[in-house]
Amino acid sequence: MTPTLDIQQPQPFDLVGETILFAGNAAGFEGTLSVTVSEGHDEVTGSTSVGSLGLRQVQGAIEIPATTMFQLNRLFLTLADDTGNENGPSVTIPVLFGPRILPGYRGWQPYTVAAGDTLSAIAQAQYGSNDFAPIFEANQHILASPDVIFPGQTLRIPRADI
Known part of the structure; x- marks a missing residue:
């Protein structure tokens, strides 16, 4: 079975800034992936458009607002095809948040x-x-x-x- 999410950037434990860039290959229900950045206390969410008919290249960014009060420097970036099914495939990547370091x-x-x-x-x-x-x-x-x-x-x- 071909995975519907193949995230190539960021890699685990990459050092990221206030704009987290992501890229890879994906297919999403109705052409959308949800994007979440969390550290267990706070969360930032967004979405990005992808192809819905087969695996396609995807790239995007999520901004971490200056008002976000992340308490930890290890964040988790999750990209998920859950727009049509809350149990859809997802990928979670731990990253290190430079502005907190x-x-x-x-x-x-x-x-x-x-x-x-x-x-x-x-x-x-x-x-x-x-x-x-x-x-x-x-x-x-x-x-x-x-x-x-x-x-x-x-x-x-x-x-x-x-």
Whole structure:
């Protein structure tokens, strides 16, 4: 059976901003997919048009209003073909919400860990402060502890000045 939802962007644990872009292939009942972003306390909803007769490319965006008071930095983006059946197929992708990780978030840049690096030292070099929390939170999907990083590891450095 061919899946009716194949979401290629974002990937799990991508670092996203106030506009979450999504893309993939989908077919939706009456040509519509519902879009929900939630973290268990708050929710933003929308919809996007897709083909109803076979799998077609789909792309869209959902805006997270500045007034949304998400309490957590891990969000769940759900795209669902539930317009004609509340039990229709859906895909849920965990993403990390940059504006909750770093105030003024505008994007991120990669950083390759060198021998002798610590998260505090990287934060000092990147932000002028040894507060490594934004770096740790932006990489929570690959870092189990802020005390354990490895040379050659690529980290995402959240930026407010891009």
